[in-house]
Amino acid sequence: MPDSKVVPLPGTGPRPSPRDPRIDAFRGIALVMIIVTHMPGNPWEALTIREWGFSDAAEAFFLMSGIAAGIAYSPAIERWLRGNGGLWAAISPMWARAWTLYLVQILLTVIALGLFAWSAGVFLEPRFREIHNLAQIYRDPGAALAGIPTLGYQIGYVNILPTYIVLMVAAPLIVAAGLKRPLLVLGVSVLLWHVSGLWRLNIPNHPGGGGWFFSPTSWQLIFTIGLLIGIRHRKGQRLVPVSRPTLCIALAVLAFIFAWRHVPELGTYMNHKMAQLGALGAPGHVVAHTKTWLGLPRLIHVLALAYVLSSIPAVRSLAAHRVSRPLRTMGQQGLLVFAFGTVLMLVGQILMDVEPTSTWLPWVLPPAATLLCWAAAWTKNRLRAPKASERPAVSDASPMKRSALG
Template identity: 60%
Template sequence: MTKATAMRPPKPSDTRDTDSRIVTLPPRMLPVTKAPRDPRIDFFRGVALMMILINHMPVNPYEVLTTRNFGFSDAAEAFFVMSGIAAGIAYSPAIVRWLDGVGRLRDAVMPLWGRAWQLYMVQMLLTVLVLALFAWATTAFLNPKFSEMHNLVTFYADPLAAFTGIPILSFQIGYVNILPTYIVLMLLAPLALIGGIRWPMATLAASIALWWVGGAYRLNIPNYPGNGEWFLSPLSWQLIFVVGLLVGIRHRRGERLVPASRPLFYAALGYLLFALAWREIPALASFMNNKMAQLSSLGAPYQFTSHNKAFLTFPRVSHMLALVYVLSCPQIIRDIAGHAIAAPLRLMGQYSLAVFAFGTLFALSGQIVFRVAPEATWLPWVIPPVAALASWLVAWVKSQLKPQRPAPQAQPATQANPLRNAG
């Protein structure tokens, strides 16, 4: 080796010098600086939670502002896709470390299953509290109708079977029936994350295939006691959750699952406007509904000719995915989500489980009040905002009780923004 060669500075590379040997790191093991928290994640989760709160108090004037009045999907689809994105961002690094051989499988899986257990405990607590709430309302207001609402008739008809069904999630009370599907998906999330990291397109194809089979054969989990089925079929709803996971995995790396494209943006926007017109223009609605019925009679797949929520049929899932894509592209959406005015919604989205649980209790309490005093027409105007304010207060209290972490160090000014093209 000549002197000139020895004095030459090493070229920048992803290598380490170990015992004079150059070892190349696998791509996934390369050090990654954690990106700042994208405000859109928490903001839209907060928006979805508030829409769920409003929709769970039927016959209030704020319902016209929720997404179900503008297209085929509603806040439930938004909640699941945003939860999938958040899970992909939060839990994919541990899976990556295990895949690269520098972490334990237990450390990658247990946080996901721990979250599923947390969801399960919230579901149990909510079920018991709602049973108590409506039992109290029946006695306090001398109205037996309160013991007949939301599948409570089944509970009183066969309480032993109901108490058996509650812990195995087969007995579900109306408006307390979203978390069971989410629990199942979180239990299966490690497999979806492994597939999403190593074989993303194959994982998406498998998810679509499961969605197709679930809808074509109406596969769902039966209720016990009772003759019904789960409100949301896990086999169908896994699709929108898996899409969210894939978006979150790419987002963590500063990438997009679907590239930003002007033609695709306008195509998605056009579809959203068409869905809005379908809902709002009676002549168009009659024409399209008639055509859907004709296609169904000719043997067209059920997933394409129905708006069934339990099986997340194509009009619903396509509407939500188009909405997600449109909202992920413009910079102004990120600016709105990160604005100080949006801070309450971001805070509620950050503590989504607590806000969802308390929001469910607030909404069902609002239903009771509406029935007790139907002549008080001002109540539907007042109670939803009060419930929203109470939900924000729950999130604020949670934020105050959370141990404060040291602020992250500022990134070098020369580093590219990893979220520039994230969506």
């Protein structure tokens, strides 16, 4: 994503690019959007990415996760490919991260079950035992409890990490292939995405039937693109070079999609044409905005937006500015913010559901949850910051060493 190549020092070979402030800032933005959009019905949703087009925080989440993982983990894989490091040393950090994410997923699921069960009793609201697929644990508790550790039983709004876990397990192979044959990896990833949409490939839920809300074989595409971007970014290169024609095309695409979303006549016309294409046999994941199969309109929107934001120099300056420091702080502690934010947004859902006529709760809860997440991230940063006496006398700007969720 940098705009220029990093010049190596004499005799040292290529050096990684400094930590890009855009990585942390945009990761922080994605986390804030997840918090806001997971409390449906609040006015702050109008400021999120899904109001600009078809994609939302989920696409940003997977793209940023891939970018950060490519930056963090590709050096060890590259050393192994060159014979300068061990295979397990290259793979184990990624699988260790997947294990951590797995534990967080289990913890969040248990907390969600407890929150809604407690709320159903305290507020005398039986529906809190039914929404978000919660009814399964009361209908078939044995199967549901067994499905929690196998990730087959997923609760609404607590279902994005399972797919990310699967992709992190597969990441060593993708990174190794991406270092050798990036275009081939991209081609295979696109093919897998298309086949997945055609044949509805997915991991089944149990109990309850159906499949995961985010099909790993579909969402691997946006994650793989992020990995390839991250691999190139660490070397001071871009996956897609900046050019005025490409930038103009991307801007035109974003403007058209925005008009599609907000101009009723154009929206009706385009939706009708897409339906006609579907009736003629065009695959559903190509003509529809389906989330499970990462619909093509969603994919085009997030990639065009990512290209534009990464091509404008002022965006990098803004991401590095002190006004963006809270976002960078949240991005640096992504896992903490995601987990804490998930708990807070579930509490927010319950409160807004219990008080549906309240006019102030929708305005206050999302900013309050965001502020609390920032405070938690700031506190963790302060606790982890080395003392002045422990800092090295001379240090380069270190590359990102953590995965996309901190």
